[in-house]
Amino acid sequence: MAKASSTLPFGGTPEQEAQLKQYIEEHKGQGGALMPVLQKAQEIYGYLPIEVQQMVSDGLGVSMSEIYGVVTFYSQFSLAPKGKYKISVCLGTACYVKGSGDVFNRLSERLGITNGECTPDGRFSLEACRCIGACGLAPVLTVNDDVYGRLVVDDVDDILAKYAE
Amino acid sequence: MENVNIKINGIPLSVPKNYTILEAARENGFEIPTLCYLKDINAIGACRICVVEVKGARSLVAACVYPVNEGMEVVTNSPAVLKARRLTLELILSTHDKKCLSCVRSGSCELQKLCKEYGVEDENFFEGVNERVEIDMSAPHMYRDNNKCILCRRCVAACEKLQSVSVIGPIERGFKTHIGSPFEVELDATSCVSCGQCIVACPTGALSEKDDTDKVWAALADPTKHVVVQTAPSIRVTLGEAFGMPVGSNVKGKMVAALRRLGFDKVFDTDFSADLTIMEEANEFLERVKNGGTLPMITSCSPGWVKFCEFNYPEMIDNLSTCKSPQQMFGAVIKTYYAEKNNIDPKDIVSVSIMPCTAKKFEVGRDHQDAAGVADVDIALTTRELARMIERAGIMFTQLPDEEFDNPLGESTGAGVIFGATGGVMEAALRTAVEKLTGEELKALDFTEVRGTAGIKEATYNVAGMDVNVAVASGLANARALLEDVKAGRKNYHFIEIMACPGGCVNGGGQPTQPASVRNFVDLRAERAKAIYEEDKNLPVRKSHENPMIKKIYDEYFGEPGSHKAHHVLHTQYVDRKNG
Numbered sequence: 209m210a211k212a213s214s215t216l217p218f219g220g221t222p223e224q225e226a227q228l229k230q231y232i233e234e235h236k237g238q239g240g241a242l243m244p245v246l247q248k249a250q251e252i253y254g255y256l257p258i259e260v261q262q263m264v265s266d267g268l269g270v271s272m273s274e275i276y277g278v279v280t281f282y283s284q285f286s287l288a289p290k291g292k293y294k295i296s297v298c299l300g301t302a303c304y305v306k307g308s309g310d311v312f313n314r315l316s317e318r319l320g321i322t323n324g325e326c327t328p329d330g331r332f333s334l335e336a337c338r339c340i341g342a343c344g345l346a347p348v349l350t351v352n353d354d355v356y357g358r359l360v361v362d363d364v365d366d367i368l369a370k371y372a373e
Numbered sequence: 374m375e376n377v378n379i380k381i382n383g384i385p386l387s388v389p390k391n392y393t394i395l396e397a398a399r400e401n402g403f404e405i406p407t408l409c410y411l412k413d414i415n416a417i418g419a420c421r422i423c424v425v426e427v428k429g430a431r432s433l434v435a436a437c438v439y440p441v442n443e444g445m446e447v448v449t450n451s452p453a454v455l456k457a458r459r460l461t462l463e464l465i466l467s468t469h470d471k472k473c474l475s476c477v478r479s480g481s482c483e484l485q486k487l488c489k490e491y492g493v494e495d496e497n498f499f500e501g502v503n504e505r506v507e508i509d510m511s512a513p514h515m516y517r518d519n520n521k522c523i524l525c526r527r528c529v530a531a532c533e534k535l536q537s538v539s540v541i542g543p544i545e546r547g548f549k550t551h552i553g554s555p556f557e558v559e560l561d562a563t564s565c566v567s568c569g570q571c572i573v574a575c576p577t578g579a580l581s582e583k584d585d586t587d588k589v590w591a592a593l594a595d596p597t598k599h600v601v602v603q604t605a606p607s608i609r610v611t612l613g614e615a616f617g618m619p620v621g622s623n624v625k626g627k628m629v630a631a632l633r634r635l636g637f638d639k640v641f642d643t644d645f646s647a648d649l650t651i652m653e654e655a656n657e658f659l660e661r662v663k664n665g666g667t668l669p670m671i672t673s674c675s676p677g678w679v680k681f682c683e684f685n686y687p688e689m690i691d692n693l694s695t696c697k698s699p700q701q702m703f704g705a706v707i708k709t710y711y712a713e714k715n716n717i718d719p720k721d722i723v724s725v726s727i728m729p730c731t732a733k734k735f736e737v738g739r740d741h742q743d744a745a746g747v748a749d750v751d752i753a754l755t756t757r758e759l760a761r762m763i764e765r766a767g768i769m770f771t772q773l774p775d776e777e778f779d780n781p782l783g784e785s786t787g788a789g790v791i792f793g794a795t796g797g798v799m800e801a802a803l804r805t806a807v808e809k810l811t812g813e814e815l816k817a818l819d820f821t822e823v824r825g826t827a828g829i830k831e832a833t834y835n836v837a838g839m840d841v842n843v844a845v846a847s848g849l850a851n852a853r854a855l856l857e858d859v860k861a862g863r864k865n866y867h868f869i870e871i872m873a874c875p876g877g878c879v880n881g882g883g884q885p886t887q888p889a890s891v892r893n894f895v896d897l898r899a900e901r902a903k904a905i906y907e908e909d910k911n912l913p914v915r916k917s918h919e920n921p922m923i924k925k926i927y928d929e930y931f932g933e934p935g936s937h938k939a940h941h942v943l944h945t946q947y948v949d950r951k952n953g
């Protein structure tokens with residue numbers, strides 16, 4: 209299964225590009241430059257779409273195959289941007305036995321995206337996460353810094369409505 | 374090289390200091406199994422099938438990467454070693470799509486062979502993740518079935534290190550690890566050049582050519598079709614391997630006999646159109662020199678190389694010779710000259726080629742390869758597919774008599790046959806161009822400077838007062854290095870030969886597979902090429918322009934090399950695949 213890529217159009221600015229290129233210039237030729245450059249790129253853009261990976265490839269002279277391999281190997285790298293509202297559903301044991309899987313599926317259905325993806329309007333991104341230490345409230349999800357607990361599937365629509373603006 | 378003293382399985386030995394345990398053992402009669410290791414390109418110590426016991430070491434070590442040292446004592450076949458290897462195999466099988474009965478590699482699969490050798494009794498010993506994925510059928514020349522992939526990465530190494538194409542790599546981690554292209558695009562959407570070097574590197578049935586034999590069976594069974602076959606220069610020196618014969622056996626006579634028994638109406642030799650290529654290419658070169666045309670001129674007979682140029686060096690497309698490849702020239706001659714002479718409608722001819730190359734499957738579908746308004750070549754088969762047909766037809770290959778090609782288009786020269794090895798096109802072209810330039814008979818026909826397996830070869834010949842600088846590269850990584858030198862002005866050549874596969878067609882991606890246990894210790898390029906040069910040496914005619922049939926076809930049909938008609942039938946165009 210592939211890591212989810214973004215369907216959003218790439219909105220990088222010339223400033224971001226200049227910043228990345230300068231960083232590549234400074235690190236190029238040093239052994240093992242790829243990891244720090246990718247980390248920097250993710251810091252600048254928030255994620256690593258094909259356009260950014262291509263810049264890194266051209267700049268460092270490393271093949272896209274190698275870069276894509278590294279990006280998908282480490283979970284710290286993301287191929288899709290985070291939404292304005294980042295929804296994390298806990299699939300830890302306690303939450304899972306209390307039905308967080310169903311909550312996740314309902315969200316996925318309503319938003320039309322799956323794990324690691326972002327809606328085409330950039331509003332919501334969805335991800336599954338491990339235990340966040342709120343097992344007493346299981347099942348739990350978070351939207352940015354807001355925590356919602358003791359969920360049932362039918363709560364999903366109300367929660368989404370709150371972030372409609 | 375300094376030697377060290379070691380013991381392998383109790384036997385005292387003195388071996389070069391830079392050897393690995395694998396090499397030391399092999400040279401002294403002990404085979405250690407390997408899966409991921411491929412000499413020179415993939416020493417990653419990943420699969421652990423090659424483990425051995427080293428006295429004093431805390432755990433078993435990987436023999437393919439572990440260097441020998443003074444006083445070392447190695448056991449290659451202790452019970453612990455055998456058990457570890459079997460466990461490794463059982464783990465591989467736990468995720469493997471075990472469909473040997475219908476697998477293209479059954480019988481030549483390295484995994485299958487090891488399972489038998491190591492006595493794997495229960496192939497379902499471990500229950501692994503068995504999520505099945507779709508087979509990538511997108512490309513015209515091959516498919517990838519990751520369900521049979523053991524993640525040895527030999528294909529990745531071939532694509533990157535030999536070819537500098539790098540369109541495949543490992544993606545994700547853990548159970549999800551798989552080989553694919555960036556952003557999961559299908560192979561056909563990448564700049565893959567169709568060379569097939571990944572296929573011949575693969576130990577299993579995960580990678581294979583697209584099998585076109587059904588189309589050929591159908592044509593052969595159709596009484597309304599005139600089915601003509603041509604065989605590339607290198608097939609005669611590799612086909613025997615598919616029937617257990619030693620590497621480097623020349624089976625030309627048996628190959629012709631087998632094709633006739635399969636029912637082809639005519640069995641012709643691509644060597645003939647190699648001679649034709651030389652006539653056109655030598656002429657094109659002389660014209661460019663005379664008229665200030667684009668130099669260096671670069672050969673265009675290797676479709677993998679042509680595609681690589683179109684993707685990576687579109688600015689050098691004008692340097693490519695406009696000559697079609699010998700395969701396509703042959704097809705074009707069949708459907709024009711031959712069809713006219715024999716009064717056959719080109720539409721009723723099925724033109725089949727037997728090629729060392731998977732890129733030939735791509736080439737038959739290119740634009741501007743249809744001299745008679747229909748495809749010059751209809752079906753390109755690899756050596757492996759021909760072997761499959763012979764086997765299926767129940768033809769006992771090794772017992773066949775030697776037969777001769779059909780005439781008139783079976784006639785060829787030593788110059789044609791050496792097209793099968795790196796440097797061969799250059800040498801053949803020089804044999805003709807030098808005579809044309811000097812107007813005198815060329816006595817010394819062996820241009821040994823351009824022979825051999827070196828990745829890049831160069832030479833300067835003084836011809837009629839002019840210094841002609843030539844270069845020869847095989848393997849696209851070498852080609853890339855050479856072209857970078859040319860572009861940067863570090864090197865100045867007049868004429869360059871490039872073949873996509875390391876060593877040329879003899880080591881093409883469509884040739885019979887040889888397991889790593891052979892590839893790592895036998896130089897296939899050199900052994901197969903030897904048989905090619907042997908044939909050249911023994912042929913009565915060794916210059917293309919002295920081929921009587923070549924003289925005839927120019928007299929009767931083309932007029933002169935480079936004539937209007939020759940251009941229409943024998944030349945082609947290229948596309949910029951980088952900028953669209």
Ligand code: SF4
Nearest residue numbers: 472473476482577578
């Ligand atoms: S790849 Fe080898 S082991 Fe796997 S199904 Fe094919 S022959 Fe059998």
Ligand code: SF4
Nearest residue numbers: 532565566568569571
């Ligand atoms: S066919 Fe050649 S270029 Fe294409 S993936 Fe295989 S090795 Fe790479």
Ligand code: SF4
Nearest residue numbers: 522523525526528575
């Ligand atoms: S496709 Fe073949 S060569 Fe490539 S990693 Fe898989 S098993 Fe190895």
Ligand code: FES
Nearest residue numbers: 298300303339342
């Ligand atoms: S399992 Fe969900 S918060 Fe602990």
Ligand code: FES
Nearest residue numbers: 409418420421437
């Ligand atoms: S680790 Fe030695 S062959 Fe794979």
